[in-house]
Amino acid sequence: MGFLIKTKKKISKYLKAIFSKKQTKIGIYGPPNAGKTTLSNRIVRDWTGDVVGPVSEIPHETRRARRKEGIEIKDDSGHSLTIDIVDTPGVTTKIDYKEFIEYGIEKEEAIRRAREATEGVAEAMHWLREDIDGVIYMLDATQDPFTQVNIMLVGIIESRSLPILIVANKTDLPDAAPKRINSAFPQHPVIAISGLDGTNVEKLYKEMLKVFG
Amino acid sequence: MMEKVRLILDDVMQGNIIILEKGLSPEEQSLLIEKTMFEIAPDGFSGIEMETYSREFMKEKQGFFGKMFGKKSGSGGRLTVIGPADQMKTIKKESDFISAWVQSR
Numbered sequence: 001m002g003f004l005i006k007t008k009k010k011i012s013k014y015l016k017a018i019f020s021k022k023q024t025k026i027g028i029y030g031p032p033n034a035g036k037t038t039l040s041n042r043i044v045r046d047w048t049g050d051v052v053g054p055v056s057e058i059p060h061e062t063r064r065a066r067r068k069e070g071i072e073i074k075d076d077s078g079h080s081l082t083i084d085i086v087d088t089p090g091v092t093t094k095i096d097y098k099e100f101i102e103y104g105i106e107k108e109e110a111i112r113r114a115r116e117a118t119e120g121v122a123e124a125m126h127w128l129r130e131d132i133d134g135v136i137y138m139l140d141a142t143q144d145p146f147t148q149v150n151i152m153l154v155g156i157i158e159s160r161s162l163p164i165l166i167v168a169n170k171t172d173l174p175d176a177a178p179k180r181i182n183s184a185f186p187q188h189p190v191i192a193i194s195g196l197d198g199t200n201v202e203k204l205y206k207e208m209l210k211v212f213g
Numbered sequence: 214m215m216e217k218v219r220l221i222l223d224d225v226m227q228g229n230i231i232i233l234e235k236g237l238s239p240e241e242q243s244l245l246i247e248k249t250m251f252e253i254a255p256d257g258f259s260g261i262e263m264e265t266y267s268r269e270f271m272k273e274k275q276g277f278f279g280k281m282f283g284k285k286s287g288s289g290g291r292l293t294v295i296g297p298a299d300q301m302k303t304i305k306k307e308s309d310f311i312s313a314w315v316q317s318r
Contacts, residue, residue: 091246092260093246093249093260093261093262093263093298094253094259094260094261094262094298095253095259095260096259096260096298096299097255111255114255115255118250118251118253119250121247121250122247122248122250125243125246125247125250126247128243129240129243129244148264148265148303151265152263155239155242156239156240156242156243159238
């Protein structure tokens with residue numbers, strides 16, 4: 001009898017190891033100044049009461065990927081999803097320290113920021129190929145979505161067959177045109193939100209459960 | 214893949230503009246961005262400018278018979294232009310042309 005119980009326990013352990021999914025790592029990607037850190041902070045604050053990092057109008061404020069682990073998102077019907085949120089630096093193909101000087105930053109500090117930003121972008125690209133299970137692709141709804149970086153990044157994510165949820169952010173601004181983002185990426189779900197004032201964020205959480213759950 | 218990306222990047226860093234008839238795969242594009250970041254230096258190389266025609270557009274250009282009997286384009290079925298960011302800037306990109314500002318060194 002004892003042998004049977006031990007065998008049952010062993011089988012159950014193996015089955016758990018095979019079928020239980022590790023925590024899903026969701027990367028928040030997008031161009032600089034799309035509101036990635038604002039959204040990361042909102043998700044983390046809404047579900048854990050903590051924050052991920054500082055936000056700023058200066059591009060590349062997030063120069064290193066920041067990770068917050070074990071965030072449990074739930075809906076009213078009891079569905080839940082535990083994720084690690086990875087807030088990444090804005091992806092670009094070029095970085096010039098002089099851009100920082102235009103924001104009133106001293107040359108030495110601007111060079112340091114540019115160096116950190118290049119390292120951060122390289123790291124974010126590497127993670128996208130190796131370590132991310134799903135992507136929230138964040139876009140500023142006041143900007144043209146048909147840029148080379150956006151089309152290229154969505155293509156990279158599609159080629160890795162990762163689940164993707166596109167967020168049209170900054171709907172609180174008068175110039176916001178989230179429908180342009182819908183027409184740019186009709187093959188993916190698009191949720192229009194304001195990360196700043198929280199409009200539609202509940203809808204985003206429901207969609208996250210559907211797409212990444 | 215690494216060799217191809219390295220070759221492109223070395224050429225672009227010398228001030229050349231590369232036109233790839235078969236384009237880059239998403240994996241190669243991702244690696245190119247990663248490697249480009251490591252080469253950026255203050256008052257030196259500041260990165261790349263890249264524009265690609267989508268595969269869908271190339272399919273449209275092939276026409277019905279092209280699609281039926283033409284060669285399969287695979288992942289490389291697109292045209293990509295890559296140049297140094299401080300010497301090249303895309304002004305306008307439409308379905309069948311790219312207009313860019315280019316400065317020689």
